[in-house]
Amino acid sequence: MSKSKDATGVSIILNYLNEKNRPYSAQDVFGNLQKQHGLGKTAVVKAMETLAQQGKIKEKVYGKQKIYFADQSQFADVSDAELKNMDSQISELNSQVQSVQQNCRQLETDTDSSFTHCLVATELKELTSSLTTEEMVSEIEELKKECEGYKQRLEKITLATNHITPQEKEKVYKERNRYIKEWKKRKRLATDMMDAILEGYPKSKKQFLEEVGVETDEDCKVTVPSI
Known part of the structure; x- marks a missing residue:
């Protein structure tokens, strides 16, 4: 990879870690950025090691695993009161999400129930307006007789000349x-x-x-x- 591409990759990774502000392994960063930016795994590992050596990000080693995260000194300090306020907002938003989800499930249930009632009503209407078995048998016999009459008439028409x-x-x-x-x-x-x-x-x-x-x-x- 050229130096310009290396520099671009380093900049992308640094911005990503600062934006997300959470710990990642080199594999995590590669998986998250490869599709969008086309960064190779070797280039990602090298860039993160370089950034750590330069002090732009922090590196922690856990056995054979290396974890990288943004330098926290660049962010403003947050008081306990602010943290509690954020926790309260998160809890309130979670409650709102649960309420909306419950409403969505209820609406889906109501929609399914309404459709079922509509379908049953339609089927019931069709059944009540349909002929009984005896009526259908009688009508079929009438139609057969009518059909036979048309067949005989058609046969006469076919055999006759200038009959119609x-x-x-x-x-x-x-x-x-x-x-x-x-x-x-x-x-x-x-x-x-x-x-x-x-x-x-x-x-x-x-x-x-x-x-x-x-x-x-x-x-x-x-x-x-x-x-």
Whole structure:
């Protein structure tokens, strides 16, 4: 490393120790400054030894471990009264931190509880408005009959020539468009409802759909036809 870089490293380390004003090993200083300033470990060790030799920082040896800290003579003396006042301020701030943390935990609990109530209310509303098993079986049978009628009609249309009048054709297209519009309307209503719920839902949309058992058009590989 060049002399200019050595000098820069020494200045950085001296400022760091004076600013933090707490004991550090050379390994600690290297770990704390390496990422930001790119100082090598050897350069850090050398710089701290140099600063200690120059009396700019203090060095203490504990067995094989060397600890370095700022020269305390550069700092103003603090009276016992000031120390007690600082301890009091620290204690007060710790109490405030604990109070804020408790409030945060309470708010998180309240938010989760509100969301759960909202989700339960939504599910209950859906269940109470749903058909009974007997009603669903009856409706399925009706739909099967209706579907079979359409199949027979389609077969006649396919086999016949000029079987459909322009008026019937127009009627079919109008019915198709009406069903497509209803499809889009219901899909939009369902999407708006889910988006409103998801604003306070802590998980992803995919997890929400799985929990409430909703299958989307995309899950069934179905797309809304264009009109």
